[in-house]
Amino acid sequence: MTVPTNRFPDDFVWGCATSAYQIEGSPLADGAGMNVWHRFSHTRGRVVNDENGDIACDHYRRYESDIELMKQLGLQAYRFSIAWSRILPEGTGRVNPAGLGFYERLVDRLLEKGIQPTATLFHWDLPVALDDRGGWLNRDIAGWFADYAESVFRRFDDRIKLWATLNEPWVVSDNGYLHGTAAPGHRSLFEAPIATHNLMRAHGAAVQAYRATGRHQIGLVVNIEPKYPASTSSEDVAATRRAEAQMNRQFIEPAMLGRYPEELRDVFGEAWPDWPASDVEQIRQPIDFIGLNYYTRAVVRNDPGAWPLRAAPVRQSQVAHTEMGWEVFPQGLTDTLLWIKDRYGAPPIYVTENGAAFADPATAAGDVLDDPRRVEYFRTHIRAVHDAMRAGVDVRGYFAWSMLDNFEWALGYSKRFGIIHVDYATQKRTPKASATFYSGVIASNGAVL
Ligand SMILES: OC[C@H]1NNC[C@@H](O)[C@@H]1O
Numbered sequence: 001m002t003v004p005t006n007r008f009p010d011d012f013v014w015g016c017a018t019s020a021y022q023i024e025g026s027p028l029a030d031g032a033g034m035n036v037w038h039r040f041s042h043t044r045g046r047v048v049n050d051e052n053g054d055i056a057c058d059h060y061r062r063y064e065s066d067i068e069l070m071k072q073l074g075l076q077a078y079r080f081s082i083a084w085s086r087i088l089p090e091g092t093g094r095v096n097p098a099g100l101g102f103y104e105r106l107v108d109r110l111l112e113k114g115i116q117p118t119a120t121l122f123h124w125d126l127p128v129a130l131d132d133r134g135g136w137l138n139r140d141i142a143g144w145f146a147d148y149a150e151s152v153f154r155r156f157d158d159r160i161k162l163w164a165t166l167n168e169p170w171v172v173s174d175n176g177y178l179h180g181t182a183a184p185g186h187r188s189l190f191e192a193p194i195a196t197h198n199l200m201r202a203h204g205a206a207v208q209a210y211r212a213t214g215r216h217q218i219g220l221v222v223n224i225e226p227k228y229p230a231s232t233s234s235e236d237v238a239a240t241r242r243a244e245a246q247m248n249r250q251f252i253e254p255a256m257l258g259r260y261p262e263e264l265r266d267v268f269g270e271a272w273p274d275w276p277a278s279d280v281e282q283i284r285q286p287i288d289f290i291g292l293n294y295y296t297r298a299v300v301r302n303d304p305g306a307w308p309l310r311a312a313p314v315r316q317s318q319v320a321h322t323e324m325g326w327e328v329f330p331q332g333l334t335d336t337l338l339w340i341k342d343r344y345g346a347p348p349i350y351v352t353e354n355g356a357a358f359a360d361p362a363t364a365a366g367d368v369l370d371d372p373r374r375v376e377y378f379r380t381h382i383r384a385v386h387d388a389m390r391a392g393v394d395v396r397g398y399f400a401w402s403m404l405d406n407f408e409w410a411l412g413y414s415k416r417f418g419i420i421h422v423d424y425a426t427q428k429r430t431p432k433a434s435a436t437f438y439s440g441v442i443a444s445n446g447a448v449l
């Protein structure tokens, strides 16, 4: 694959990404079952200002005009997630036709507008009915997930050609079960490894189900935050390896190499079980691509008091940070793409999420002053992808996070990642300068960078 010096290959795919609970609203409409993020956000004290996804961007009802906006941007693809509990209100068994119907309309409208639909089966919104049966702590969830996947493949594999099983399993295990900062809000050293393992078993089961009938591509989306040691001391280097194993290798490694990083026993101690080899073999199903979600890097030092990693980030105070407190570090994206290529056998990669939160207040005049730092973030990070491709990494596409300002989980609506501004009081959409910039990138296939 020869990569031109000043633009991207002709078949490179440019898109935007979102997820169901963050933009749709109407979480219980048309027979949908309750999902764990609905229950979590309606539990006082869990989300900033006790905000929730009851309305969000009202995309469930405004999807046609939103697709119109995607068309105007010139998007070639759109990455969204399917809400499990719209399809199977109890998580298993009865299928809800109206739930399938929403995604049917969405997919057909996207295709009408010449935009490639690409779907993630699970983006954190587990049906409450399954959480009440143990959720990711119950080994049966691998089968429950495969059944859900099959009902969706059967309906949409003729139109959706790029599938992802899970979005960022690390966030579910680490935030949902270890630290309790995300649904279902558990805080347990023993539960997190079990959640990890069942998430990955479910991934494997869904890929196996896809191979039986699917005719296109399926992969796994992971968030990778490259870890750089704060010093060359053996303590800092060891702490960095623990942090890298726990966030960056805990999921991709069983999926691609059929083994868990040995550092995880050092992190979790007696709480890390000896998983049966047969389990890990089942997790290791050949996949067609890795979806990489990249935002920032971490500089890591040894910190004996930091539970359970015994590692802590060192803020790089001299350089730019986003509203999330994340360092702007485009080199980390190039480094991570090369790391995946070298370590996991050069799989095709899509950058399935990349973007930045900056405060974008709508001015009194009603227009939106996009923070110029967001345009710079996209420019430098898209260049970083091109650098990796020039160095031989097989990157197939790039999805900006996010198309719309949306519900940023426990941070509610306080963080704006959209290239399109959303006024939540009126639901008015206003493209930001970054939307105009991204449009130009797509139209010129990266020549404007
Ligand atoms: O924090 C920004 C994004 N990160 N990846 C998962 C998405 O759901 C988040 O909004």
Ligand SMILES: [Ca+2]
Binding pocket: 009, 010, 011, 012, 013, 014, 076, 445
């Ligand atoms: Ca293209």
